[in-house]
Amino acid sequence: MHYGAVEAVRGIDLHINEGEIVTILGANGAGKSSTMNSIVGLEPPNQGEINFSGISLFGLPTENIVRYGITLTPEGRRIFGSLTTEDNLLLGSFPLADPKTDRARNLLKMYDLFPILSERREQIAGTLSGGQQQMLAIARSLMSSPKLLLLDEPSLGLAPQIVDTIFEQIVDLRDAGITILLVEQNVAMSLQVADRGYIMASGRIVTEGSSEELSSSNVVEQAYLGHE
């Protein structure tokens, strides 16, 4: 898997290998979310290349990109608050190539993975707690059986023990074979679960390296302090 020169914000070149968790770190406004959004076509880049398993995604509309097995769990969860938990999940299965058989199977899988969602399946999603909404947002993305999952700030606004659960689930997803690109405020935990990371500042990638390299250097601190 390779994204060559994603001209998302200002000449960004990042790649993700199959089976990895890769994290993008940086202060608010560094361009992390824009990078994610441009991969899935929500903020279409004006130039550059986006390749996914040899397929060029550049210029494709979002609804087609997700059919290749990439999806984004957006920042702020953005579940459909007026729909039930189950309807949110069913909508997530839209990009499936064979929804008739896979939809029901994925739904069972999600209820197995997130038992609380099974208990709340008839509940209006807007009335779920923050942690439950985050689980729903992730589960909704997983309903499309993605090969690559982009997670934008999955721990934002959640209580510490829920954050732990979410991060455990991220590792489980990687172990189940899903490649993950993770944008997070929680630097320490991201570097703990990630294999590699990129650090962004002012719309550019300033450093990249393995999680160990990034944890032991002070570039991370600089990237944040430089903007706060």
Added chain:
Amino acid sequence: MDNELGIFIQQTINAISLGGTYALLALGLAIIFSIMGMINFAHGELMTITGYTLMYCGLSGLPFIIAAPLAVLVAAGAAVLMERIAFRPVRGGSPASMLVTSFAVAIILQTLFQNLIATRSKAVILPDILAQSVRLGDLTIGINQILSISLTIVILIALNWFLRKTILGMAMRAAAEDFSVARLMGVRANAVIAGAFAISGALAGAAGVLWVAQRASVDPLMGFVPVLKAFIAAILGGLGSLTGAVAGGFALGFIEIYLSAYLPDHIQPFKEALALGAVILVLLVRPNGLIPAVTVGREKV
């Protein structure tokens, strides 16, 4: 039954019938607004197109029972064409450019009706049964009103079922709530918007059939006033909220009918002003309408 109660029930039936028509129109406006953030002022011309379709069907001797559904289909098709030709190029533009575009479409269509059909009102041949009425005790209920009320109920139930139980309906609700995320779910923007226009057009068509069935005539500007009322109803109910549009439509129907039934004669000339005053009073207390949309201010297509 004493006479006063009889009149009250009679007027209530009138109010449900008129309110139902406003509700269908307001729903059509609300569906488009909730997904695209656009007020389609050419919605009324879809009603007019329905009226002319009924007129031509009547002239060619087609029975009303076939002509009415055909006219609804024509309105739905016209709405889809309208989107494809006029609104798709400005999709994602500012609300002002979408609004101006919809005004332009309305005026172009009115001009076409005036030049190609007639500037004056034309009679629509309707089956005699529509002019008849049934007596229930002291009450006289027009077949028209029975048709209007029952059709409104059937449409509201069917639409509710469609939006809640079918995957396409859910996709439309999702798109109304958060269009970007709906696209992340693989919902095709063009398909959802075309579907929304088809439904909106069919609703305008149904309202058009009911409107013409009451009046037996059609003119180039026929759609303007009812759609203006529907717009007020949609705002009263909470712009972009579908339940709100229905509530607003019925509320406006009730306000108008009761005011014209119970206002003393010398105040009657002011009834429109009083009706709008009542709407403003409601909005002062509930600025986002009776049943606000969940997504007030959320980014649209």
